[in-house]
Amino acid sequence: xxxxxxxPLAIAPIARAAEEEFDPNxxxxxxxxxxxxxxxxxxxxxxxxxxxxxxRRTNYRAEVRExxxxxxxxxxxxxxxxxxxxxxxPTSDAAGTAADGGRAQPGASDDGATPxx
Numbered sequence: 001x002x003x004x005x006x007x008p009l010a011i012a013p014i015a016r017a018a019e020e021e022f023d024p025n026x027x028x029x030x031x032x033x034x035x036x037x038x039x040x041x042x043x044x045x046x047x048x049x050x051x052x053x054x055x056r057r058t059n060y061r062a063e064v065r066e067x068x069x070x071x072x073x074x075x076x077x078x079x080x081x082x083x084x085x086x087x088x089x090p091t092s093d094a095a096g097t098a099a100d101g102g103r104a105q106p107g108a109s110d111d112g113a114t115p116x117x
Contacts, residue, residue, distance in 0.1 A: 029037075
């Protein structure tokens, strides 16, 4: 039991010596602390730049998808409007007569391609 009581007395001079050596006003992180802090700052800056790029790219792709969907819907609506309620638009048959009884233009084709001679 006496050893347990003597232990704090034996440690007290070591603790006092450590307190005397440590002066909180003169302790600094030093060059290595600056280098590590600077490295962390550079890494975080690069991560933020990369994240910003990825968010912009994602937003741009979403805008393009919305625009394409809108254009496809407009094209489908125009196609439905062109065919009308009575059926598809009149086309010409092999004899060159239009389905509505008129004459088709010579050399005109339904696919919009230029006629060959």
